Amino acid sequence: MIPALLAQATQGVDIGTIPVEGQVLFIGLLFLGTLAISRFSIQVGVPAILGVLVLGLAININYLDITHQQAESLHVFALALLLFYAGLKTDIQAIRGFLHYGLALAVGGVTLATLLLGALIWLLSSAEGGAIAPGGLDAMPLGAALLIAACLGSTDAGATISVLASVRQLVPERLQHLLEFESSVNDPTALLLFGLVAGLFTTGPADGAAMGAGAVFVDALRSFVQQVGSGLVIGALFGYVARFVIDQLAQDRSQLLIVAMSIAFVDYGSCQLLGGAGLIAVYTTGLLMTNMRYRRAELNHESIQDALLPFNTMAEICLFLIFGLLVSPASLVPALPVGLATAAVLMLVARPFSVLIFQPLSPFNRKESLFVSWCGLRGAVPLALSYNAVNQIGHLRGVSPDAVGGLAQNAQSIVFIVVLVNLLVQGLTLPRLCVRLGLVAPAGD
Numbered sequence: 001m002i003p004a005l006l007a008q009a010t011q012g013v014d015i016g017t018i019p020v021e022g023q024v025l026f027i028g029l030l031f032l033g034t035l036a037i038s039r040f041s042i043q044v045g046v047p048a049i050l051g052v053l054v055l056g057l058a059i060n061i062n063y064l065d066i067t068h069q070q071a072e073s074l075h076v077f078a079l080a081l082l083l084f085y086a087g088l089k090t091d092i093q094a095i096r097g098f099l100h101y102g103l104a105l106a107v108g109g110v111t112l113a114t115l116l117l118g119a120l121i122w123l124l125s126s127a128e129g130g131a132i133a134p135g136g137l138d139a140m141p142l143g144a145a146l147l148i149a150a151c152l153g154s155t156d157a158g159a160t161i162s163v164l165a166s167v168r169q170l171v172p173e174r175l176q177h178l179l180e181f182e183s184s185v186n187d188p189t190a191l192l193l194f195g196l197v198a199g200l201f202t203t204g205p206a207d208g209a210a211m212g213a214g215a216v217f218v219d220a221l222r223s224f225v226q227q228v229g230s231g232l233v234i235g236a237l238f239g240y241v242a243r244f245v246i247d248q249l250a251q252d253r254s255q256l257l258i259v260a261m262s263i264a265f266v267d268y269g270s271c272q273l274l275g276g277a278g279l280i281a282v283y284t285t286g287l288l289m290t291n292m293r294y295r296r297a298e299l300n301h302e303s304i305q306d307a308l309l310p311f312n313t314m315a316e317i318c319l320f321l322i323f324g325l326l327v328s329p330a331s332l333v334p335a336l337p338v339g340l341a342t343a344a345v346l347m348l349v350a351r352p353f354s355v356l357i358f359q360p361l362s363p364f365n366r367k368e369s370l371f372v373s374w375c376g377l378r379g380a381v382p383l384a385l386s387y388n389a390v391n392q393i394g395h396l397r398g399v400s401p402d403a404v405g406g407l408a409q410n411a412q413s414i415v416f417i418v419v420l421v422n423l424l425v426q427g428l429t430l431p432r433l434c435v436r437l438g439l440v441a442p443a444g445d
Helices: 002-011 020-044 048-059 068-088 092-124 142-151 157-166 173-185 187-201 213-248 253-273 278-290 301-325 336-356 366-374 380-393 401-436
Strands: none
Touching: 020 048, 020 301, 048 301, 048 401, 068 173, 068 253, 068 278, 068 301, 068 380, 092 142, 092 173, 092 187, 092 336, 142 187, 142 380, 142 401, 157 173, 157 401, 173 187, 173 278, 173 366, 187 213, 187 278, 187 380, 213 253, 213 278, 253 278, 253 301, 278 301, 301 380, 336 366, 336 401, 366 401, 380 401
16 A cells, blocks of 8 residues: 555655545544654654655655645644734733833844844845846846745744744743744735735736835835734733633533634634734733632633644644745755855844844843844744745746746745754754853753
8 A cells, every 4th residue: 555655756746646545544644744743843852843844845746635725733732822822821910021022022123133134135136036146137126025025024923923832941931922922913914025026016907007115114004003903902801701711611621622723713704804913812812811719719811721732733743844845846946046145145144134123122132132042033924935936926027027936936945944943053052052152051061
């Protein structure tokens, strides 16, 4: 059976032609592989999600009938649960001292990092993103460079939470709260910037008239305020709904998993349908639930965390595995020089600048701020946005029709390479950085 499945895989046969028992066997083996690679990744000091992502890339089963839309749907489900769980683990008392600073990083920091990174990609990259050509006349269109930067602008909650889990004992608790808060709140900013770049640089209607830059900006800003405001209000409302459900409907701890998943998904879906930011809503709901009192002491936010953790882990593994499966390793090679340069610029220039410029607002010292700047991890959100970028590039002004295919493919590959390098380098160096900055005492002291 196994040789037959491997033979079918190498021939690119659709998974639907494999017998059901073969599909079940393959899925079981795949999950065992993710478990093994996760354990190995942690032992060598890299994030488990990076190991899973590389596993999917190595398998590269491009005969699986998974569309980009389906992958994005899986991303939404997983991220909703991850942010709900992050909210459950965030104590309001713990973030009061740096709420304004966290918001400054989540909005202003993402904006500055995106603009700076986009400008540097534009200066360094060739027209199709397949070579480094600093100062060349055949440069990448500015709209495309900013679109790639917008994909990479925000830190990713799933990646940040995963990496912090591996160094949690080394990082001061208030820094953990800041990083989780920032990475949970800055996704709407990234989506706003992505939409703003697409609107400013996309060709106009059929008559050729493009929408004015001022009108695009005002429209995007209005949408951003509406999304954030609706997310906060609906999230707060569902916090009380969740307490009612737990107090009145949940019979024991065994039902908390279905309660948590139901609340998270209904919360996210309702907010999105009403035009709000569903990710902010689920985070807000979890945040309120953590600071509420329940009728029965054994049914509380800590019990929900315990029930939700295994499912969250599985959702996160599936998310990164699917993204790895959807990318062909051969497609990454042409974009490798620009991807590596972009990763270096992001980690060494754009992210540190976007954090340290807000140091006057920070209650943390400079060493702690340096740690925050190095913990700007990218993950599922940039990968998901890269698929949207592929669809947008063909409509950008200044992009030659002959260059659309190559530029779109390289843009997606650049984002994927940056995520890989970012998780690998920062995941390996975070523990050493904690010691070097004096955040923790060296072992043996």
